[in-house]
Amino acid sequence: MNSAMKWGFRIILMAGLVAVVVGLWKREEIARLWAVNTLFDEDRIVANFSNMQRAFLTVPVARGDGPVSPLPEGRQMTLPEGVEDWIASRDLTSLLVLHDGRIVHESYHKGTGPDDLRISWSMAKSYLSVLFGILLEEGAISSIDAPVLRYAPQLADSAYDGATIRHILQMTSGVEFDEDYLDYDSDINRMGRVLALGGSMDGFAAGLAARAGQPGAAWKYVSIDTHVLGMIIRGATGRDIPDVMSEKVIAPLGLETAPYYLSDGNGVAFVLGGLNMRTRDYARFGLMVEQMGAYQGRQVVHAGWIEDATTASAPTAQGQMGYGYQWWIPVGAPKGIFMARGIYGQYIYIDQNRDIVIVVTAADRNFRAPGAHAENVTMMRRIADAL
Template sequence: MRTFGKWLGRVLLMLVLAAVVVGFWKREQIQRLIFVVTLFDADRIVENFSNMESAFLTVAVPRGDGPVTPLPAGPPLEMSAEISAWIVDADLTSLLVLKRGEVVFEDYYLGTTADDQRISWSLAKSFVSALFGVLLEEGAIGSLDDPVTQYAPKLAGTAYDGATIRNVLQMTSGVVFDEDYLDQRSDIQRMGRVLALGGLMDDFTASFTEIDAGRGARWNYVSLDTHVIGMVIRGATGRSMADLMSEKIIVPLGLESEPRFVSDGAGVAIVLGGLIMTTRDYARFAQMIAQNGQWNGRQIVPADWIAQTTVASAPTEAGQIGYGYQWWIPVGAETGEFLGRGIYGQYLYIDQVRDVVIVTTAADLQFREPGVHRNNVEMMRKIARATQ
């Protein structure tokens, strides 16, 4: 009996030591997982959104060694009491307004600064759209009606087998994917945990097998569709999204700092929402789009692609917000009015007729409440009209 007790004690000691070793070996993964679980906690969300490298692996998107493109100052725009109250209510962390490419308002809130590189969330999708348009014109991709499996054969036999590039650009793939950020059991939350533990995003995408609608028949916002666009681009070019985004979009813009993408364990950029950059650099991108793809005398993104991608072409419900190719078209939009949109209050608002660009970053825990998005759009419209 005493011998058995000694043996059992040794076994328990070995198990404890093994747990300590595993815990040390997996320390970074465990820390990232804890970060992901508390990512949206009210007392941490602002700081977290400026420090995403603590939660996820990241890859650089080189800005190149060219000069910074200046954003000149224009006549200052005074905010009304209504807009000032909205800034507080919407938990904005930054607000930047360009009129004719000049900064007429810029401020930072909740302890953030101009140097903070904030997570884009789904603003990144609009960057992917711009890059896709460049590669389409260059001939790397044949047609929007090509099946995604032509360029991403890993998706053969999955829920994406039979979907076209146009389907994933418009979010009409029909793939069943739970996008509820507030439910720890949802697919989008599972994805976050996969990334925190260094999993592979392509494998995660290929694990989906169910569709709930015919291809192109119904619009349903599925962030995974944007990852598939990235898979198509990587398959068509044999290059990484970070390198292509750098060469085709980022370097020509002359950004102030080097952006990064959240990545998976293989260094694959999470292009559906993982871009990290400053508010002023988001503004440079948005101003280029507002100028129909031109920047510093160079046509970066084809003008006809921007015209095509920023109109409501997806089959959204009547009277609801419209969707193009990874861009949103608000209800009651005027000509040339569209936006990039990310959870928790991230916006790239563009009014081409008034030549106004508005960038917001935020940490708004109420972003999903009824009427919040429409109110945000209305406030940005009021700012745009005030620049007249």
């Protein structure tokens, strides 16, 4: 072997060693990125939605030391015609119905079970709304009309400079943000990669400079707004969200098991969509809200906040779903009917007029198909009508 060949061999060997070292060093990040890129694959999505800790960093949320609160069984309902087909076609993984605080239907599908901790996606936004209402009542936050920068000064010179907390709650911040889940280069998917690779969500939010309009001028669903709401809460309390959420919201509910949040590389909870808990525990939260913030003899959040948060106050377009403070109001629904909602078919549907809470979890890869959401709302209404 001549000298040139020896040097070439050494270069190849060194390059291979460097690749191995870098691969080992970045193994966890590479594994998470691979998991994220296959998160919604048809043969993986159901298992992934019950095991999100495999793809993302996480932070625990303590359940508290109290006993598990009862969810007694009621007389089991007969599901209306068409529900079984809906469960199959929309890839539901669980369906739980409470009437008068009692379980009248509970079923699990696609190989899942009651012990699965299921990803909330944007249902988590409604949890943060409840927490915010508690802190507002306690005086930790002065007003929903306070400027965002009062509690999140790191957003100075970003697109959030000039917005108020009300704008954030109502999704009228005016921030330009592309929420297209099917576009690899959209803002929401760039944000997902930041999360998966252990980047900073605060830094991502602070880096948003473009505006679609002035704050308060128009409604546009912008998920990163809810992260900013989390920044406001952290700035006001000096505490991490899992800590204060556990104390103020989770512990009073007497959950079956401790939930967890997905988190970024700084341990900051992914509050806009990263909560994971059992279906029955989603139902406990829904029941507390349905009862105007009261649960097991304790007023968890002020009733006035529940009323304000679940009233369609945002300037949504005519014929569009209403929006309050991180809660959805179905088109044409009477007062007292509202929902938490997440992508891929997650719902906590609440009908205060008839004392009904319906929890739906799903792994519906076709959730964006025309009519899919309307079908879901129609079927939940039919279930409520059948009681």
